[in-house]
Amino acid sequence: EWTVPFDYGFFHVGVHNLPKDRAVEITKTLLDYTFGKENHSDAKLREMFAMLSELPGVLVVLNHPLWDIEIVGRERHEALLTSFIKRHGRWIHAFEINGFRTWSENKAVIEMAEALGVPIATGGDRHGCKPNTVINLTNADTFEEFANEIRVERRSEVVLMPEYEHPLHWRQLQSFSEILSHYPEFVDGRRRWFERVFFDSGDGQGARDLSTYGWVYGGPAWLRAAIWTLGFLGSPKMRPVFRASRKRRDRVPTDAATTEFEIPDLDEISRVFPQESAS
Structure with missing residues (x-):
């Protein structure tokens, strides 16, 4: 996932299937763009996208495009997205629907x-430990063939798994619980969450796991209580509570065929994409 600074915000772009012999080199080039403020220009960004476009097996996906990840407000984010698509949309092969975003946003x-x-x-x-709740279906034998379906044939088929219907906030807390859980089957030094979290205190010894700072039992009492609370909120017992409080627009439909989709009028920016309809 490549973070692309853009005007007053940024976007996350999924860059999939880089060629093995150039993956390290290309990753460094992309990161140099991200962290080098002197590189932040439309011309340089076009150069980055053009480089990726020349690689036939690479798939470029605009991840969670409607998520106001910059926290600038919905209107400003949508204005930023419109500008990004107008200026660089031609390089984007697909938009992502994300298993950890609400149904209303994915819709x-x-x-x-x-x-x-x-x-x-x-x-x-x-x-976390659970598989993704939204998946792609394909008959392709290789990722290159799958990329070709989207890049060239401009078609895709996706499935919402039954788990996607579970309330999003509950699933998020479930993930936090999994991350912070104790796993006795893991190797020594990786079983407890504070053995898997690293911190650099600036003492010259580099990043060390929290257990080396004396966190034998998982830190102060208030933190242990907070972690227990997260685990409880993410337990199956709490799922009905989150389901009852879920907004109506975020209830996942049982049949996509009966779902009413409202297609917006985006003719002004649609010209940057090939005119064939996607499916």
Whole structure:
């Protein structure tokens, strides 16, 4: 996932299937753009995207495009997204629907993709033990063939797994619980969460896991209580509570065929994409 600074914000772009013999080199080039403020220009960004576009097996996906990850407000984020698509949308092969975003947001991404004739692809941001709740289906034998379906044939097929219907906030807390859990089957030194979290105190010894700072039992009492609370909130017992408090627009439909999608009028920016409809 490549962080792309853009005007007053940034976007996350999934860059998939870099060639093995150039992966390190290309990753360094992309990171140099991200962290080198002197590189932040439309011309340089076009150069980065053009480089990726020349690699036929690479898939470039605009991840969670409607998420106001910069926390600038919905209107400013949407204005930023519109500007980004106008100036660089031609290099984007697909928009992501994300298993860790709400149904209302993913639905809006699907509607935007349909309006612009752009395929959709799935992603997860799962960061836990469970598999992703949205997946791509394909008959391709290789990732290159899958990339070709999206890049050239401009088609994709996605599935919402039953777990996606579970309340998002509960699933997020479940992930936190998994991250902070004790795993006795792990190797020594990796079983407890504070053995898996590293911190550099600036003492010249570099990053060390928290257990080396005297956290034998997992830190102060208030932190242990907070972690226990997170674990409880992410337990199956609490799922009905989150389900009851979920907004109506975020209830996942049982049948996509009966779902009403409202396709926005985006003719002004659709010209940057090929005119064939995506499916």
